[in-house]
Amino acid sequence: MPPAAEPEELIEAARAGDRGALARALSLVERGGDGAHRAGRAAHRHAGTAYTVGVTGAPGAGKSTLTSSLVAHVRATGTRLAVLAIDPSSPYTGGAILGDRVRMGQHSLDDGVYIRSMATRGHLGGLALAAPEAIRVLDAAGYPWVIVETVGVGQVEVEVAGAADTTVVVVNPGWGDAVQANKAGLMEIADVFVVNKADRDGARQTIRDLEGMLDLTTTGRWRPPVVAAVGTTGEGAAELWDAIGAHRRSIEASGGLAERRRRRNRDELDLIVTKRLRAKVASLVDPDERAAMDAAVDAGRLDPWTAADRLLGPLDA
Amino acid sequence: MPPAAEPEELIEAARAGDRGALARALSLVERGGDGAHRAGRAAHRHAGTAYTVGVTGAPGAGKSTLTSSLVAHVRATGTRLAVLAIDPSSPYTGGAILGDRVRMGQHSLDDGVYIRSMATRGHLGGLALAAPEAIRVLDAAGYPWVIVETVGVGQVEVEVAGAADTTVVVVNPGWGDAVQANKAGLMEIADVFVVNKADRDGARQTIRDLEGMLDLTTTGRWRPPVVAAVGTTGEGAAELWDAIGAHRRSIEASGGLAERRRRRNRDELDLIVTKRLRAKVASLVDPDERAAMDAAVDAGRLDPWTAADRLLGPLDA
Numbered sequence: 243m244p245p246a247a248e249p250e251e252l253i254e255a256a257r258a259g260d261r262g263a264l265a266r267a268l269s270l271v272e273r274g275g276d277g278a279h280r281a282g283r284a285a286h287r288h289a290g291t292a293y294t295v296g297v298t299g300a301p302g303a304g305k306s307t308l309t310s311s312l313v314a315h316v317r318a319t320g321t322r323l324a325v326l327a328i329d330p331s332s333p334y335t336g337g338a339i340l341g342d343r344v345r346m347g348q349h350s351l352d353d354g355v356y357i358r359s360m361a362t363r364g365h366l367g368g369l370a371l372a373a374p375e376a377i378r379v380l381d382a383a384g385y386p387w388v389i390v391e392t393v394g395v396g397q398v399e400v401e402v403a404g405a406a407d408t409t410v411v412v413v414n415p416g417w418g419d420a421v422q423a424n425k426a427g428l429m430e431i432a433d434v435f436v437v438n439k440a441d442r443d444g445a446r447q448t449i450r451d452l453e454g455m456l457d458l459t460t461t462g463r464w465r466p467p468v469v470a471a472v473g474t475t476g477e478g479a480a481e482l483w484d485a486i487g488a489h490r491r492s493i494e495a496s497g498g499l500a501e502r503r504r505r506r507n508r509d510e511l512d513l514i515v516t517k518r519l520r521a522k523v524a525s526l527v528d529p530d531e532r533a534a535m536d537a538a539v540d541a542g543r544l545d546p547w548t549a550a551d552r553l554l555g556p557l558d559a
Numbered sequence: 560m561p562p563a564a565e566p567e568e569l570i571e572a573a574r575a576g577d578r579g580a581l582a583r584a585l586s587l588v589e590r591g592g593d594g595a596h597r598a599g600r601a602a603h604r605h606a607g608t609a610y611t612v613g614v615t616g617a618p619g620a621g622k623s624t625l626t627s628s629l630v631a632h633v634r635a636t637g638t639r640l641a642v643l644a645i646d647p648s649s650p651y652t653g654g655a656i657l658g659d660r661v662r663m664g665q666h667s668l669d670d671g672v673y674i675r676s677m678a679t680r681g682h683l684g685g686l687a688l689a690a691p692e693a694i695r696v697l698d699a700a701g702y703p704w705v706i707v708e709t710v711g712v713g714q715v716e717v718e719v720a721g722a723a724d725t726t727v728v729v730v731n732p733g734w735g736d737a738v739q740a741n742k743a744g745l746m747e748i749a750d751v752f753v754v755n756k757a758d759r760d761g762a763r764q765t766i767r768d769l770e771g772m773l774d775l776t777t778t779g780r781w782r783p784p785v786v787a788a789v790g791t792t793g794e795g796a797a798e799l800w801d802a803i804g805a806h807r808r809s810i811e812a813s814g815g816l817a818e819r820r821r822r823r824n825r826d827e828l829d830l831i832v833t834k835r836l837r838a839k840v841a842s843l844v845d846p847d848e849r850a851a852m853d854a855a856v857d858a859g860r861l862d863p864w865t866a867a868d869r870l871l872g873p874l875d876a
Contacts (some may be wrong), residue, residue: 279864286862507856507863514867519836522874539824545603546824547596550831557839557874 249280256383257288264356264383271375272360282375285382292381295486296406297391298428303412304438307473308482309391313355315479316387324356324385326376328392328402356385371517373402374510404431405506407499408489410482412436413452415444429459432466434485440470440478464492526556566597573700574605581673581700588692589677599692602699609698612803613723614708615745620729621755624790625799626708630672632796633704641673641702643693645709645719673702688834690719691827721748722823724816725806727799729753730769732761746776749783751802757787757795781809843873 247255247263249270255263267285270277297305309325316323360376373390380388392403403409411432437448452468460466467485471478493499527535535552538544564572564580566587572580584602587594614622626642633640677693690707697705709720720726728749754765769785777783784802788795810816841849852869855861 283862283864286859290859504857508853511853511856511863511866511870514863515840515870516833516836518867518871519833519840523832523836536821536825536828539828540821542603542607545600546828546831547600549828550835553828553832554835 249277250284253281253284253288253379253382256379259384261353261356264379265358267379268358268360268376271372271379274372278372278375282378285375285378287382289378289381292377292386292388293490294377294406294408295387295389296403296409296431297389297412298403298409298431299412299436299438300414303414304473305391305412308412308436308438308471308479309389309473311471311473311476311479312389312482313357314476315483317352317354319483320354321387322354322385323387323389324380324383325358325389325391326373326380327357327359328361328373328390356380356383370401371510371513374405374506405509407493407502408433408486410434410436410486412438413448414439415442415448429455433464433489434482435466435468436471436478436482437468438471438473441472441475445470463496464489464498522557523553527553566594567601570598570601570605570696570699573696576701578670578673581696582675584696585675585677585693588689588696591689595689595692599695602692602695604699606695606698609694609703609705610807611694611723611725612704612706613720613726613748614706614729615720615726615748616729616753616755617731620731621790622708622729625729625753625755625788625796626706626790628788628790628793628796629706629799630674631793632800634669634671636800637671638704639671639702640704640706641697641700642675642706642708643690643697644674644676645690645707673697673700687718688827688830691722691823722826724810724819725750725803727751727753727803729755730765731756732759732765746772750781750806751799752783752785753788753795753799754785755788755790758789758792762787780813781806781815839874840870844870 247266249267252263252267252270256267267281270281272278297309299305306327309327313323313325358376358380360372377388377390390403390406409431411428411434413435415437435452437445437452439445449468449470456465456468467488469478469481469485471482490499493502524532532553535544535549539546539549564583566584569580569584569587573584584598587598589595614626616622623644626644630640630642675693675697677689694705694707707720707723726748728745728751730752732754752769754762754769756762766785766787773782773785784805786795786798786802788799807816810819844852849870852861852866856863856866
């Protein structure tokens, strides 16, 4: 175990290329609380240039394999990049790091790529708050591209992937998969579609289904391209990277990128403020009292405005 | 203009059958603020028995016509009911009342039904807060069923319709419509589907498409039935009412209804608390200062934690 270091020192060391310091700064962010905010603040001073790509889709769609093939392609072009694999269901243990090695072992000796799994402890807003902080740390450490891969398609994961500059939605051959993507709200956030495992039956039909849905739903100036890929062979990785680049150029030219980032800034500030306010309210009320209050509301003995008065009363005192 | 009355008096008069007093109490709720909360509190004491049915779907799906045909069927059975038609895009004017008369004129002389359009002024949380208050007022006035019809499928409208005890999702014949329903998150909230305008081409295919999606997505004990209806002729209204009744019996027996209402109580209290907290924070910060702060965050000169510190600072003082 290395000696304890201040969060600000970790960020400085990470900027100088110390990968161990980068790992420890990201662990601080993952843990939340004061250390996370100090690391985030320190990183903020040196961040603002990284471009983020979200990769999402149902579990089993092959996102990690696809991301790994994309990393291999990008590294072959000489570009540095980082991958943040987010798995909110994982407990907070060293297992995430082991997962990295197993999943993306081929890149582990390459200094131009940094791969990190991040688990959050499931607290409300945890992932939505920790992801931008981790991205900021990777940005400050000098990675011009950060790929954020989410494991599932829960609402928060969709929000995190959808908050990227470019969002890639991965589906597999099969009609049900396109339907599930719809159901999870993925149509709305997709800037690029990938039909992964495209060597399987039904890939052409799934591409046609997606194009048909896009005919109905595309309204703006950017129509998401549908890329066929096979993560295990690397097929389609170059086309995917080209599609991401095309989307980036499009939103840089249209002002869409600046608008996305402004919205993201508002959302993040809003989350931070709301989280602190809720923590403050929660700290002012005894948990037993709160449970009794909820029971009284459910039984109709207490109306919600009076309940709110009681919860907020201490704040006005 | 009738003389000013206290909100509590309006609720008492509405309970005694005074429809003018009921209309004025609902206007108070619509307007928000202190009068709304006083009316809500007074209504709360006499509410808790009404069963709510949300009706949602894309604009143009024929929700109002369908609701009108449902009202005709329900009234023929002798049951009293109220309809709350929510249109957040309407400005707050008497136009809403005119809208009622035009759309549902056939019921205007029937004392057993009360129909009201409600517009909200578009402020954050306005609709989500005003709808349960209005439902409570109608509940206190003695209507055992309240149908909440939302005009569009924006996120808030979906939330409001989805917060009902039973949620009816209306689509039209055509594959794209089922896709749009998916896209808007309607599959997840539907307890009953209606294919309205079922006399048009493609109705059978749309029913098959929906059943196919339900094959893939139904996991719990209730599988949403798909009802074919023609709002303009009343066809399918009886089947729709039967489906609503079947869902009600199912969730009453399973405990699902109590669970929905507990969740709704938590959500409402949470909304009230958050709204008050935000109002408090906003009141403590000068708007020009806030705009300058946002601009500094966007330019990277200010990090979000420091911005949150400044916004929340006065609260700790």
